[in-house]
Amino acid sequence: MIEQEIRNMDFASRLPRELYLPVDYVMSNGGKRIRPVFCLLACEMFSGNPAAALRPALAIEIFHNFTLLHDDIMDKADLRRNKPTVHKKWNENTALLSGDAMMVLSFDLISSVKPELLPQLLPVFNRTALEVCEGQQLDMNFEALTGVTEQMYLEMIRLKTSVLIAAAMKIGAICGSASVKDAELMYDSGISLGMAFQIQDDLLDLYGRQEKFGKKPGGDILLNKKTILLLTARQRAGKETGQRLNDLLENENDPDIKIREIKKIFEDLDVRKITEKKAANLFNEAMEKINSTNARNSGKSELTGFIEAIMTRKS
């Protein structure tokens, strides 16, 4: 449904082509479509039919891809989903402006629901959109900051990642005529899930199997990224281990040694297990919230089944 609706938008035929071809490129470039699928499944759970959430689901997916497009400019990333980023394939101005157009398109899609839903949906969508910007700013701040704690990190990923997943759940539920209480439960489940996914990403980056994950393990360590693994290690390390960790991060130039030694420290400090436990707890919280709603059981199983499939992915 999502792919069909994206094709129906027919970005490739819109004028000026210089503005819309990059939009078509980004939106045709795949991705797991997790957010719109959540939105549709949440709607179906409450109403038996996902169709009422189709345009909002697409709004969320376009908004998500807009954030990736602008984030890639800010991060100077060359590749996204194994293809050149828009600012590499075209240029930065094109990426900037096409991203702006995508944001407008997402607002236009969320505005196109039944008028009686607008007063409920718009505040969720708008607040979420602003929070995602705030999360991206925190992420950029953290790069230059030394004292980032686990709590600060969790708040950053809540804003940068979780709120959009939560909004997808809540908006889907609202489109499916869920009660206010159930819509809120769906939002909360999305927050827990978003955190779980991000923590799992951090885990997969180091412990994922290369053939499945598609990239060499340990990339985050080489970039000195402040992942939940590193922050947990810092929290648990005594003075000596903490210094050794910092020394490896700052001064070790051999990538293989750097990854191996830091991995060893993580092992000594039980970092992997602790982090896996955190992800599992968040995942369970999400499931409980979904199951505690007043939705039809078949819909709940479909959504929770989809979530399990994502959580058990090795890539």
Add this chain to the structure above:
Amino acid sequence: MIEQEIRNMDFASRLPRELYLPVDYVMSNGGKRIRPVFCLLACEMFSGNPAAALRPALAIEIFHNFTLLHDDIMDKADLRRNKPTVHKKWNENTALLSGDAMMVLSFDLISSVKPELLPQLLPVFNRTALEVCEGQQLDMNFEALTGVTEQMYLEMIRLKTSVLIAAAMKIGAICGSASVKDAELMYDSGISLGMAFQIQDDLLDLYGRQEKFGKKPGGDILLNKKTILLLTARQRAGKETGQRLNDLLENENDPDIKIREIKKIFEDLDVRKITEKKAANLFNEAMEKINSTNARNSGKSELTGFIEAIMTRKS
């Protein structure tokens, strides 16, 4: 009212500061507030009270300033309203992300009107926002394009400039409970006005008095900008004069000679008079449309008086 409402938004206190301080900087940096004033006056014209249009007016002003912020990145402009642009004062990533946040803020403000107005206002605002992006793209395309005609130029400024002024008028009118027909007349008057303003800008750049206009006349000529003056001259020039014009544009390195000689060609071809006539016609069209609405006369005089003050400015 606008300035007070901007202060009420209290951007300077919002977190993360790195995201919102640039928003505060841009929104406190003045500007003529033409669009929000149009919006308020249009509302008052039909209802006797501008207040119902206050938040939409602010939405339009924030959206306008967002476009300036991102345009300045794309144009690599150092100054805006005699102060450093955001990407100069901070950096490009900050300018990009704060601009994104401003766009969200504008959508959130337009979404905060009385729910019964949403189905009328959102399509106007969203379509306009997208058209402004399209206009900016055309403007960038034209820089590298040789065969730009007057008609293409007018379509570009319609999208880049006029539609937002038109939307300000129409949205104000809708907030003032204008009829569908009157709201459309207000939109059309805004289109004419936007074109008139841009043409007047082109005229002032060359014929404005430096002490009032604040910059040396002829800047557009030195940048080889495709203004309505140049396009009119090209249209009217015979082969020989056309070649001389191109030669001056491409090869004349002395700025004073370049401006003086091109000005002379414009004079020979009656370019100034023809262009002034175009602006005057558009201005009259706008006035007629406003006066043909079913609004209170006192409101009409207030709006048309404000427009006359802008049109007769020498700076």
